[in-house]
Amino acid sequence: MKTLLLHCRTGFENEVCAEIGDLAGQMNIAGYAKARPGTGFAEFICNGGDDLEHLMKKVRFSRLIFPRQWARGEWLHLPEGDRIGILLEYLATIPACSSLWLEVLDTNEGKELSTFCRKFEAPLRRALTKSGYLLDGGAGPCLLMTFRSGREVFVGIAEKGNSALWPMGIPRLKFPRQAPSRSTLKLEEAWHHFIPRSEWDDRLTAGMTAVDLGASPGGWTWQLVNRYMRVIAVDNGPMNEKLMDSGLVEHQHVDGFVFRPRKPVDWMVCDIVEKPARNAALLENWIGEGLCREAVVNLKLPMKQRYTEVKRLLERIESGLAGRGVQAGIACKQLYHDREEVTCHVRVFKS
Ligand SMILES: C[S@@+](CC[C@H](N)C(=O)[O-])C[C@H]1O[C@@H](n2cnc3c(N)ncnc32)[C@H](O)[C@@H]1O
Secondary structure: OOEEEEEOOOOOHHHHHHHHHHHHHHOOOOEEEEOOOOOOEEEEEEOOOOHHHHHHHHOOHHHOOOOOEEEEEEEEEOOOOOHHHHHHHHHOOOOOEOEEEEEEOOOHHHHHHHHHHHHHHHHHHHHHHHOOOEOOOOOOOEEEEEEEEOOEEEEEEEOOOOOOOOHHHOOOOOOOOOOOOOOHHHHHHHHHHHOOHHHHHHHOOOOOEEEEEOOOOOHHHHHHHHOOOEEEEEOOOOOOHHHHOOOOEEEEOOOOOOOOOOOOEEEEEEOOOOOHHHHHHHHHHHHHOOOEEEEEEEEEOOOOOHHHHHHHHHHHHHHHHHHOOOOEEEEEEOOOOOOOEEEEEEEEOOO
8 A cells, every 4th residue: 555645625735745745854755745635635655565554553543633534555456347356356365354434525515425435335335345345343453535526536544543534534523503603613623632531531521620721702701611621711802691691701801921820720721812923932831831731722824834833832741841840741732623633741750
């Protein structure tokens, strides 16, 4: 398998190329990345036999910033008549898989193809199970098929537990009707991405304290309150009245870059639209000064060199914290609900 397919938000194909090219370079894996703008995917083409397998085993998918999904494999052309026959023939040449996802790209054409995929999935699944290729729940890799049209599919695999949490990396989150803004889904998605579900009851729990910088009208605060945390909401703008009625929110009309809590808090979240370097410095200061133990901060992206800039900021946070003797886990992702931005998560390791 010589091709690594990487899904992404449309418009970020070059960032994916830069990121995967950088990683491959660090691992001495020869190859080249290519993409066409607006297609919602990029490819990394490799010459060496097992290089892609090696790369996908060494790199944690969740650590990648811009890719939403990945799989190594190849593009197949399918005839109008017997698509399943051709797929079975091809799949006989690669290891049996333990799960199957049919995916499309996050483009208008992709959306139109979703109906086709829904109809195609049941007969395909039946045929793969009957042939013994698909061993549901087994130890084999995940089979990820990305349809570009009804006649063109990328048939790829990814190691179990090392690909997107949801098909195409798009979370199925329901907008909570009581939440004051759609931004609420950004913080919920961040938690799903950065915090294993099994740890939510310890790390997002009743009685914890949080500060929400740039909180108005309260979408992120709503998520914190929904986990029964006490929140200081910092913003000159108004907060949703119903949310204030919860009795768990204190509204501070002050500058988020100046505000400091009286006592350290468990969580700091920040959705202020500012230069990314300023938000990154804020994040470093809060964690570095011990003002919070865990934080989620939104970083707006510049127009150009977006991967380079994010990498530079992450390195700066890392070296800044190391310089202060703080050991912390730093992660960053362009979430599905992020637009021209990425979400950064930092957690202080317990000493
Ligand atoms: C994208 S909105 C936040 C939306 C909010 N997270 C939600 O879910 O409803 C950005 C907010 O940052 C606030 N803001 C901008 N500069 C700020 C500053 N220096 N200090 C505090 N808030 C600021 C704005 O008033 C605005 O309400």
